[in-house]
Amino acid sequence: MSNLLLKEKLIERLPSIPKVVHEVWKIIEQKNAEPAKVSEVISKDISLSAKVLKLVNSPFYGFPNRISSIKHAVILLGLDAIRGLLISTVVFGDINEEIKDMWDHACDCATIAGIIAKVLDIKESDELTVAGLLHDMGKVILKNYFPELEAKIKTLQKIENIPDSEAEKKVIGISHDTINKWITEKWHFPPILTEAIVFHHNISGAGKYRLFSAVIGLADFLSYLYRLSPDKLSLPNMDEKICGILGLNPKVMDQIFSEMDKTLYPINWDEF
Amino acid sequence: MPTITIPLQKAEPGMVLAEDIYTANGKMILCKKGTELTEDIIYRMENMGIESIVIEEDMDEEERKKLLQEKLELIEKAFINKKGDCLQMIKDALKAFWNKKFTKNE
Numbered sequence: 001m002s003n004l005l006l007k008e009k010l011i012e013r014l015p016s017i018p019k020v021v022h023e024v025w026k027i028i029e030q031k032n033a034e035p036a037k038v039s040e041v042i043s044k045d046i047s048l049s050a051k052v053l054k055l056v057n058s059p060f061y062g063f064p065n066r067i068s069s070i071k072h073a074v075i076l077l078g079l080d081a082i083r084g085l086l087i088s089t090v091v092f093g094d095i096n097e098e099i100k101d102m103w104d105h106a107c108d109c110a111t112i113a114g115i116i117a118k119v120l121d122i123k124e125s126d127e128l129t130v131a132g133l134l135h136d137m138g139k140v141i142l143k144n145y146f147p148e149l150e151a152k153i154k155t156l157q158k159i160e161n162i163p164d165s166e167a168e169k170k171v172i173g174i175s176h177d178t179i180n181k182w183i184t185e186k187w188h189f190p191p192i193l194t195e196a197i198v199f200h201h202n203i204s205g206a207g208k209y210r211l212f213s214a215v216i217g218l219a220d221f222l223s224y225l226y227r228l229s230p231d232k233l234s235l236p237n238m239d240e241k242i243c244g245i246l247g248l249n250p251k252v253m254d255q256i257f258s259e260m261d262k263t264l265y266p267i268n269w270d271e272f
Numbered sequence: 273m274p275t276i277t278i279p280l281q282k283a284e285p286g287m288v289l290a291e292d293i294y295t296a297n298g299k300m301i302l303c304k305k306g307t308e309l310t311e312d313i314i315y316r317m318e319n320m321g322i323e324s325i326v327i328e329e330d331m332d333e334e335e336r337k338k339l340l341q342e343k344l345e346l347i348e349k350a351f352i353n354k355k356g357d358c359l360q361m362i363k364d365a366l367k368a369f370w371n372k373k374f375t376k377n378e
Contacts (some may be wrong), residue, residue, distance in 0.1 A: 225366060228346040235350050243358035253365035261373065262277055262326070 003174055010179065011186055013145040015093065020045040021086045028079045029188070038079065039071040042086075051089045052082070059263055060111035060129055077126045080190045084130030087187065091137045093144070102140050106133050108223040108264060109216070115259045116215050116222075120246060124192065128215050131196035135216050138179030139164070163236050165201060177201055203239040214245040226260055274329040274336065274373055280322055283314050291326040293317065340374035 017025075023041050027033050043049055049070050056073045057066055067073050074082050088106075095103045113132030117125035143150045149172055157167035165175040177198060184194040195209035200216040221238040242248070275290035286308060293303040302320060303313060309327075317325070331339070344367055351363050 221362075225347075225350070225362070228343075228350050230346070233346065233350050235354065238359060240356040240358045243361060248358070248361065250361060250365045250368070253362055254369055257366060257369040261369070 003178075006172060006174070007182055010141065010145065011182060014141065014183065014186065015090055017090060017187070018045070018048070020048055021090060024086060025083060025188070028083050033079055035074045035079065036071070038082065039069075039074040042074070042082075043070045048086070048089065052085055055085050055088070055133075058107070060107060060114055060133075061126070062114070062263065080192060081126040081130045083190060084127070084134060084193050087137075087189070088130070088133050091134065091140050091183075099140060099143055102136065102143065105223060106136060106140075108227065109133070109135055109219045111263055112222050112226075112256075112260055113215055113219040115263065116219055116246075116256060119252060119255050119259065120215075122211065122215065124212070127192050128196065128212060128219075131193050131212065131216050132219050134193065135180075135197050135200050135220055136176060137183060137197070138176030141179060141183065142176065157234070161234055163234060165237060175201070201237055201239065203241050203245065211245060214239070214242045218242050218246065218248075222256070222260065226257075226264060274331055275326050276329045277324055277326050279324050280314070280317055283309055283317070283325060283327075285310050285314070287327045289325060290328045293322060293325060295320060336374045340370055343370045343374075 020041060024038055027037050027041065042052060052070060052073060053067065056077065057063070061077075063076070067076065077085070092099065092103060092106070110129045110132035114125050114129040116122075117128045122128065139150075142153075153164070153167045153171045156162075156170060157164055160167070165177070168175045177200075181194075181198045183189075184198060189197070192209050192212060195206045196212035196216045199206035199210075199213035200220055203210060203213050203217060206213040217239055220236055224232070224235050289303060289305055289307045289309065292301050292305050294300065295302050302317070302322075307313065347363060347367060347370075351359070354363075
C-alpha cells in the first residue's frame with residue numbers, strides 16, 4: 001500500500017467525532033471562547049461528562065481534591081487540555097483488553113509528562129499531560145482500524161528487538177509519527193498539542209513548541225525505562241538533543257525519578 | 273528503605289507510615305512518620321478525607337538486594353544498543369536512584 005493510499009484509508013476509517021465533542025471544538029476554536037459555554041455543552045452528555053471527570057480525577061493530574069463538576073474541570077485545565085481530553089475519549093473509545101497495554105503506557109506517559117513539567121517549572125503542565133496521553137494515538141488507531149498491519153509490526157518488533165518506529169517503517173513504510181500528523185491535521189489539533197505529539201521522536205522537526213516535543217520525547221522514553229521487565233526490554237528512540245533543550249542533569253533526573261516512583265510504583269491503571 | 277504509596281482503602285493495621293500525614297489544608301501533622309497503623313488511625317484518616325498514604329515496604333535485606341540487582345541488569349540489557357551522552361546520563365541517574373531506594377537506611 002502506498003503512503004497516500006494508506007493515508008486515505010486511515011482517514012476514512014477514523015472514528016466519527018461525536019456531536020457534542022464537535023460542538024465543543026467549535027466553541028473552543030472561536031476567539032474569546034467562554035469556558036462556561038464549553039462546560040455547559042459537555043454537561044449535556046452524561047457519559048462524556050463521566051469520562052472527562054474520571055480522567056481529570058485520575059492520578060496523572062494529581063489534584064489534591066476530587067473534582068466533581070465539569071465546570072470546575074474546564075476552569076482548572078483550560079480549553080486546550082479539555083479539548084485534548086475529549087480527543088482521547090474518541091481515540092481510545094472504550095478501553096478493551098486489546099488496547100489495554102497502550103492505554104497503560106499512555107497513562108504512564110501522561111503522568112510523567114506532568115511530572116517533568118512540574119520539576120522543570122513549565123507552566124503548561126496540563127496541556128503536556130494530555131499530549132502524553134495522546135502521543136501514540138497513531139498506534140492506537142492502527143491497532144483499532146488496521147489490526148492486521150499492527151500485528152505484523154508487533155511480530156517484527158519482537159523478533160528483531162527493534163524500536164516500534166523502525167518496525168513500523170519496515171512494514172508500512174511510515175512510522176506512527178506520520179499517522180499522528182495526519183490525525184492532528186484532520187482533527188484540527190491546537191498547535192501546542194500537535195507539535196508535542198508529532199515531533200516527540202524528532203525534535204528538530206518542531207517549531208515554536210520544541211520544548212513541548214522534548215518533554216513528550218523524554219516522558220515516552222522514561223515510561224518504558226521505568227517499566228523495564230524481562231519481556232519488555234526495548235526502549236524507544238530518544239533524541240539526544242532533549243538533554244540540552246530541557247537542561248537535564250543528574251540532580252534533575254533524580255527529582256524526576258523520585259516523583260515518578262511515588263506516583264507510578266503502586267499504580268494499577270485498571271482502578272481508574 | 274523502599275516505600276510505596278497506596279490508596280487509603282488498602283491500608284491495613286501493622287503497616288508503617290513512611291511519611292508524615294498532614295491535614296487536608298496541609299498545616300497540621302495528623303500522624304507522624306514511623307507510626308504503625310491501627311484500625312483506629314485508619315478510621316480517623318478516612319474521616320479526614322485522606323486519599324493515599326506512603327508506607328514502608330515490607331522487604332528483607334536479601335529481597336531488596338535481589339530486586340536491585342534485577343533492576344540494574346535490566347537497565348544494562350536495555351541500553352546495549354543505545355549511545356550518546358544524554359542517554360548515558362539518564363541511565364546513570366536511574367541506576368543511582370534505584371541504588372538509593374533499595375539500600376538500607378535511606
